[in-house]
Amino acid sequence: MRVRTPLLAAAIVAAALPSACGGGDDLEGGDLAWVRDPKVFREPDLPRDRVLVGTVRNDSLRRMKVVAADVRAVDADGKALRGNATFVKGYIHALYPPTRPPPGGLPESELERLGKEVRLDPGGTAPLSIAWRVPRGAEGPVRIDYGAGFLPIPGR
Amino acid sequence: MRWLTAPLVLLVLAIIVPASAFGHAERWSYFPNHKAGKVPKYKKSGPSLVVCKPDSRKLIRQISTSSKKSKAARRKSLALLPRCKYRHIQAAVNAAKNGTRILILPGTYKEEPSRAVANDDGDCTGDEYQAEEPATKSYKFQRDCPNSQNLIAITGDDDDPDRRCDDKCNLQIEGTGARPSDVKVVGGGYGLRPGAKLNVFRADRADGIYFRNFLVQYSDFNNIYVLETNGFRVEDVVSRWSREYGVLSFTSDNGLYNRVKAYGAGDSGIYPGSGPEGHCKRYGIEVSHSESFGNTIGWSGTAGNGVYTHDSKFHHNSAGITMDSFASGHPGMPQDCSKWERNRIYSNNADLFNSKRDAYCQNTPNEERDPRKVCPTFQVPVGTGILTGGGNGNIFKKNWIYDNWRRGTMLFWVPAEIRGTDPTGQSAKPSTYDTSHENKYVGNRMGIRPDGRRAPNGVDFWWDEGGRGNCWSKNKGIRSGGAFTSDPLKLFPCPGGSPDRTGSSAKFAELIPCSTWDPQTNPDPVGCNWFTRPSKPR
Numbered sequence: 001m002r003v004r005t006p007l008l009a010a011a012i013v014a015a016a017l018p019s020a021c022g023g024g025d026d027l028e029g030g031d032l033a034w035v036r037d038p039k040v041f042r043e044p045d046l047p048r049d050r051v052l053v054g055t056v057r058n059d060s061l062r063r064m065k066v067v068a069a070d071v072r073a074v075d076a077d078g079k080a081l082r083g084n085a086t087f088v089k090g091y092i093h094a095l096y097p098p099t100r101p102p103p104g105g106l107p108e109s110e111l112e113r114l115g116k117e118v119r120l121d122p123g124g125t126a127p128l129s130i131a132w133r134v135p136r137g138a139e140g141p142v143r144i145d146y147g148a149g150f151l152p153i154p155g156r
Numbered sequence: 157m158r159w160l161t162a163p164l165v166l167l168v169l170a171i172i173v174p175a176s177a178f179g180h181a182e183r184w185s186y187f188p189n190h191k192a193g194k195v196p197k198y199k200k201s202g203p204s205l206v207v208c209k210p211d212s213r214k215l216i217r218q219i220s221t222s223s224k225k226s227k228a229a230r231r232k233s234l235a236l237l238p239r240c241k242y243r244h245i246q247a248a249v250n251a252a253k254n255g256t257r258i259l260i261l262p263g264t265y266k267e268e269p270s271r272a273v274a275n276d277d278g279d280c281t282g283d284e285y286q287a288e289e290p291a292t293k294s295y296k297f298q299r300d301c302p303n304s305q306n307l308i309a310i311t312g313d314d315d316d317p318d319r320r321c322d323d324k325c326n327l328q329i330e331g332t333g334a335r336p337s338d339v340k341v342v343g344g345g346y347g348l349r350p351g352a353k354l355n356v357f358r359a360d361r362a363d364g365i366y367f368r369n370f371l372v373q374y375s376d377f378n379n380i381y382v383l384e385t386n387g388f389r390v391e392d393v394v395s396r397w398s399r400e401y402g403v404l405s406f407t408s409d410n411g412l413y414n415r416v417k418a419y420g421a422g423d424s425g426i427y428p429g430s431g432p433e434g435h436c437k438r439y440g441i442e443v444s445h446s447e448s449f450g451n452t453i454g455w456s457g458t459a460g461n462g463v464y465t466h467d468s469k470f471h472h473n474s475a476g477i478t479m480d481s482f483a484s485g486h487p488g489m490p491q492d493c494s495k496w497e498r499n500r501i502y503s504n505n506a507d508l509f510n511s512k513r514d515a516y517c518q519n520t521p522n523e524e525r526d527p528r529k530v531c532p533t534f535q536v537p538v539g540t541g542i543l544t545g546g547g548n549g550n551i552f553k554k555n556w557i558y559d560n561w562r563r564g565t566m567l568f569w570v571p572a573e574i575r576g577t578d579p580t581g582q583s584a585k586p587s588t589y590d591t592s593h594e595n596k597y598v599g600n601r602m603g604i605r606p607d608g609r610r611a612p613n614g615v616d617f618w619w620d621e622g623g624r625g626n627c628w629s630k631n632k633g634i635r636s637g638g639a640f641t642s643d644p645l646k647l648f649p650c651p652g653g654s655p656d657r658t659g660s661s662a663k664f665a666e667l668i669p670c671s672t673w674d675p676q677t678n679p680d681p682v683g684c685n686w687f688t689r690p691s692k693p694r
Binding site: 045089093097099113129147 | 400484535569576667670
């Protein structure tokens with residue numbers, strides 16, 4: 001027998017924009033594009049946080065490297081909101097304890113495994129998850145800045 | 157199978173991941189042939205060496221005579237005193253031959269000669285000591301320079317290539333006091349503290365090793381570390397205050413943790429990781445009548461396979477139990493086939509990720525830390541009883557799971573690609589959706605103490621709704637008619653269980669941001685609620 005759980009799964013708070021996949025959006029510029037409509041989620045107990053989950057594609061003709069730390073949700077003034085991004089599509093864990101990195105720092109393979117960076121051949125794709133926190137009384141972000149360009153945020 | 161509504165193309169991961177173990181770089185490690193080993197039995201006779209301290213006589217005389225057991229321990233210890241020839245346990249290990257019992261009289265053992273050995277012993281540098289991975293130490297290094305990384309090292313394999321024990325096999329290292337705390341083995345502490353060692357005890361290819369009746373503390377990584385060992389037993393041992401792990405076994409088989417008490421570990425108190433490859437045909441390691449509390453995690457095991465844990469207690473940790481396929485470098489992936497029966501998993505709400513603790517752990521160098529203050533080295537959803545993150549064929553039967561304020565249990569998928577390829581060839585080839593399947597939750601009591609008092613979990617069963625054959629039957633909760641709580645509401649009964657499908661994208665959106673946790677740079681990731689202790693459920 002089961003009863004209704006007091007906790008509900010995270011709610012989808014915004015649907016994807018059909019325009020999100022194509023070019024021409026003035027909030028999209030650069031070589032990365034959403035493969036399909038990403039989704040934005042919100043945890044009930046984190047009302048100011050949003051988590052966007054999608055897949056990006058390298059639409060350029062050259063190999064790209066994108067660093068997760070450079071991927072930020074930014075507001076209309078171009079200011080980055082507090083947040084984090086990762087190129088993984090499920091929960092993972094670091095091999096090395098965070099306070100005990102190997103000599104010389106994490107190897108490239110571990111940085112990629114952890115979703116801290118990604119290398120994409122032309123046409124290559126990768127999962128991308130971005131979380132941001134909207135400051136009290138502020139508007140949400142208007143786009144995703146990944147350093148070398150922008151991605152639109154669906155539902156805006 | 158597809159996880160999101162839109163198919164996700166895999167991240168290209170033609171990555172050979174570093175060959176490492178459980179969080180620090182380790183040489184490539186291999187499972188022993190389980191048929192060639194067995195759990196060691198207690199030896200009451202046979203060759204023995206006696207270790208003591210100058211104050212052992214005084215301490216022995218202080219042993220209570222109030223019980224038959226303590227009286228016998230006192231008498232035995234006094235009788236052994238004249239035979240004492242060693243002041244340090246390592247010295248006795250060095251003198252031991254196969255089958256020797258090393259009897260340690262009451263006292264505090266700091267192993268000063270071992271502490272004086274440099275952590276990168278100059279005698280053991282050179283290409284011949286390189287392991288397969290840069291920055292790791294080969295077995296030969298451990299054999300030739302046993303106290304570079306270890307306070308007490310038992311390395312049993314000689315120069316032959318078989319990775320089996322030749323000497324220092326079947327050692328029994330035993331405190332002779334009336335209780336474990338009568339013999340204290342004390343590491344040098346954490347980080348750069350003089351004398352700090354990664355491991356207090358290292359049993360490396362030390363088949364048949366038996367640790368019994370002592371207390372061990374203050375390792376920079378593991379208080380007891382058992383590696384590539386066929387047959388081991390840890391019994392009546394108290395492990396406390398280790399920077400990472402209390403008692404850890406890795407690529408070992410035929411093991412028994414019996415009456416182990418573990419607390420104060422930055423990761424987990426008990427860690428049977430890269431467990432035996434029984435694939436549901438046998439359990440190669442048993443954890444029995446043990447208790448683990450006050451750690452970040454009570455019991456954990458990446459690739460914690462084939463472990464039978466029963467009649468034990470995991471409580472007052474941040475999370476009680478985790479088994480997973482999260483990380484690379486663990487032979488035996490993906491995790492499978494462990495069994496949990498008649499355990500109590502309760503009150504795992506330790507608030508170790510709060511801002512005050514974060515600040516202390518961030519701002520205090522390891523060597524200056526109070527080793528009794530746990531600094532988490534692994535992220536967990538505070539308030540969780542049992543977390544299975546990428547695991548197959550596990551059985552959870554007749555456990556008492558209560559007062560875990562977030563969730564009694566969690567079960568979710570982990571993408572296989574993140575594991576990379578196992579360079580030792582001892583793991584299944586990664587296949588994206590190769591977890592979490594065929595897990596069974598049967599006959600558990602949820603949200604109620606054994607004495608009948610109500611102690612609800614936040615939610616009894618949480619599942620990402622993915623994987624085939626996962627099932628829940630005969631579990632009882634505290635709601636009307638014995639109902640339990642679950643997310644999702646619909647669970648699938650045994651046998652049969654869930655159809656083959658992928659999980660909920662909304663649930664993955666909860667999990668993914670938590671991956672970005674870093675105690676130094678990102679202790680409270682946006683979008684992740686794991687690190688705030690939930691309020692007590694009503």
